[in-house]
Amino acid sequence: MLISTNIRSILGDLYNQSFDSSWCIFSGYLALVLLGMLYMTFVNQAFYRLIRIVYSQSRWFQSVKLYIILPFIEIIILTVILLTVLIPLNGVTYLPNDHFCYATFINIPGILSAAVIVYISPFCCILFIYIHITRFIHQQGNIQTLVVKQRQSRDLLITRRILIIVSLLFILGIPAMTLVFMFIITGEEHPLLARIAFFPVSVSQTGLSVALLFSIPQLKxxxxxxxxxxxxxxxxxxxxxxxxxxxxxxxx
The missing domain is CATH 1.20.5 (Single alpha-helices involved in coiled-coils or other helix-helix interfaces)
Known part of the structure; x- marks a missing residue:
């Protein structure tokens, strides 16, 4: 998806081609869904650690079948929510200066809604899970056996790493958010706003793919x-x- 976006930007800059079409709008919504699902993979990892530590008796929530079906359920729910919220706001439009379709940063309600759904909600879920696991382990004290404590400490460490990774991704979005706030204050859009904003997104998606590999012990x-x-x-x-x-x- 990012490769397609970059190719369209290059062709538009070199040959002044326009890619404004229904397929372009569809690809813009698809990019948001895929980005949201990328963050949801970390939520699933944190949720699995939560079940292993806090609700270890619930065998059904630890079954492999659940975590095979769960991404399909999430992508349906995420798609429905995004379309329901963003379509009335005209959230995804063609960006003539950048030659691709995405949530325009000058549409403040649209970009904020997309940010809440795609990023802030998964981040809050991971943060809540981490706090809940931490409180549970502290409440247990010395009740658990050494083996259980070691497993819980390992799961807590993995959850902490996931939270740190997602927090770092938030830091990568600071330049884009700075330009958005400058637009809100001054009313003038920076000509490179979308490209400056998309560079951290590209880096974060690459980093997420690598981080996901090393945050899952089995894959590592x-x-x-x-x-x-x-x-x-x-x-x-x-x-x-x-x-x-x-x-x-x-x-x-």
Whole structure:
């Protein structure tokens, strides 16, 4: 999606092409949905840690089937909410200076609504989960066994990392929000507002993909095992070659 947006911007700048179409508007809404789902993956991770620590007796909430179905339910709910809120506000429009469709930053109700739905709500959910887990662990005190304490500490650490990652993404959005507030005060739109705002978004999406990999221990272990396998395989081949050479030398 970001590649398509960048290509349209480059073609528009070089050849003054217009991409104003229904497909462009659709891609703008789709970009918001995908961005929201990217943040929701971290909410799902935090929710899973919450269930493991606070509601460990609820086996159904720890089942694999639930976390396979959950993203599909979330994408339906997120799409319905975004369309219901943003379409009446004309939230996604064609940006003639940038040659792509997205939530325009001069439409204050639209951009604030999109920010609340896509980012602020997931961030608040993660923050609430982290606070709830922290309070629960402190209330337990020394009741839990050592094994349970170690597992809870590990899950709390992962939740804290998720919260830190999402907080850093909020910091990346400060330049865009500064320009938006300048527009509200002065009434003048900066010509590069959208592009300045989208640069942190591009960085954050790349960072989220990498951070998601390292925040999930299972995925991290898979990557480490793949690296170990690639490292061990050439060594094994070299050892086999050495042994075969020794056998040949011995027979001679």
């Amino acid at each position: 272990n898979i990557v480490q095992n793949l690296r170990t396998t690639k490292t061990v395989t050439p060594v094994n081949r070299a050892m086999r070659g050495t042994i075969q050479m020794r056998k040949i030398t011995g027979t001679q």
